Amino acid sequence: MRVTGDTRARIVTAATELFRRQGYAATGMKQIVTTAGAPYGSAYHFFPGGKAQLGEEVVRTSGAAHLELIGQLFPDPGADPARATAAAFEGAAETLRELEFADPCPVATVALEVASTHEGLRLATAEVFGTWTEALAAFYAGAGMAPETARATASSVIALLEGAFMLGRAAHDTTPVRAAARAASAIVRDALTAG
Numbered sequence: 001m002r003v004t005g006d007t008r009a010r011i012v013t014a015a016t017e018l019f020r021r022q023g024y025a026a027t028g029m030k031q032i033v034t035t036a037g038a039p040y041g042s043a044y045h046f047f048p049g050g051k052a053q054l055g056e057e058v059v060r061t062s063g064a065a066h067l068e069l070i071g072q073l074f075p076d077p078g079a080d081p082a083r084a085t086a087a088a089f090e091g092a093a094e095t096l097r098e099l100e101f102a103d104p105c106p107v108a109t110v111a112l113e114v115a116s117t118h119e120g121l122r123l124a125t126a127e128v129f130g131t132w133t134e135a136l137a138a139f140y141a142g143a144g145m146a147p148e149t150a151r152a153t154a155s156s157v158i159a160l161l162e163g164a165f166m167l168g169r170a171a172h173d174t175t176p177v178r179a180a181a182r183a184a185s186a187i188v189r190d191a192l193t194a195g
Helices: 005-022 029-036 040-046 050-073 081-098 106-114 119-142 147-171 175-194
Strands: none
Touching (some): 005 029, 005 106, 050 081, 106 147
């Protein structure tokens, strides 16, 4: 059996998609390697720590991809941050609809399932959420917010988005995400006024 980097990437991609669609607990290694079209032993070659190690890799890889999205959603440091935030939420609502209300992010799925039972995965999800918060805080600070206010605002905005995704998925409706867009915009505008 020849094991390549391409095989590893396919395993991570398959696990990401399966965790996103059906959750961490409901996904087995056999299903992951079958979906990846990889030999069963290759999963343990790349991830000797098993599913937990693969889960941490999925969380970090997905987190990095979503971190890039934050940069794309807020590319103009001179943009009105309240409007940019609302537009990001509107885009997220559309993504949720396009995905037929499947979870757009495996990080939140894994965090909800295992944060209280698996320390390695909890730490990985906390690390990812921290990088998102810092990136968004940097955008808000660049728009004139004090660093502590920017960090608190970013944390609130990310919490609103993740909660809105959960409500939208349950309802099969984008209304919660669109309502959260208005709330997030108001939070950002109030924080800007406060300095």
